[in-house]
Amino acid sequence: DTGVSQDPRHKITKRGQNVTFRCDPISEHNRLYWYRQTLGQGPEFLTYFQNEAQLEKSRLLSDRFSAERPKGSFSTLEIQRTEQGDSAMYLCASAGGPIYTGELFFGEGSRLTVL
């Protein structure tokens, strides 16, 4: 399968614990996005990488959230000291090509439940 893959698909954790999600984009895609989605809402932008550079991070994102893409391939999203309000689906998407047209390819998502 050459699509976007995310791991784990589901994570249940207790409040205050740290969690990390991994995303492997489509191999030739240089752009990688993280979104968060809760029920009845559209995807909420979290952050964006072009190759290994993090070019934009949502101002809504607290300092408890950090993302990396160390070699311009896979990316990780870490949430420290989780809170119940962090419960959501975390979506990774990638895009490629010389000119970005807005089209995104999503992974299956990582669903987080904070107890």
Next chain:
Amino acid sequence: QKEVEQNSGPLSVPEGAIASLNCTYSDRGSQSFFWYRQYSGKSPELIMFIYSNGDKEDGRFTAQLNKASQYVSLLIRDSQPSDSATYLCAAYAGNNRKLIWGLGTSLAVNP
């Protein structure tokens, strides 16, 4: 605040009918528009994109764009129960700016 607005629904149509989903956007600089389908508990899946005024057809799906009215629509002909999902509209303004997403319209196709 740049926005994309959709009726949340639910929109209910009988099997075989035409489902019409609508979207308006506020940023006149938006260049391309996307319709994503999202099944419950799954991630969004691109089904259509359009960047020129007029209609674009792909199988049972037709996207319509009217830039003067800042309006995008998606028509689904011969609706099937498998089309039951949430349909998300998104707008892209170019220059590497973020997609602006609507909240989605829930569609139910009744057998």
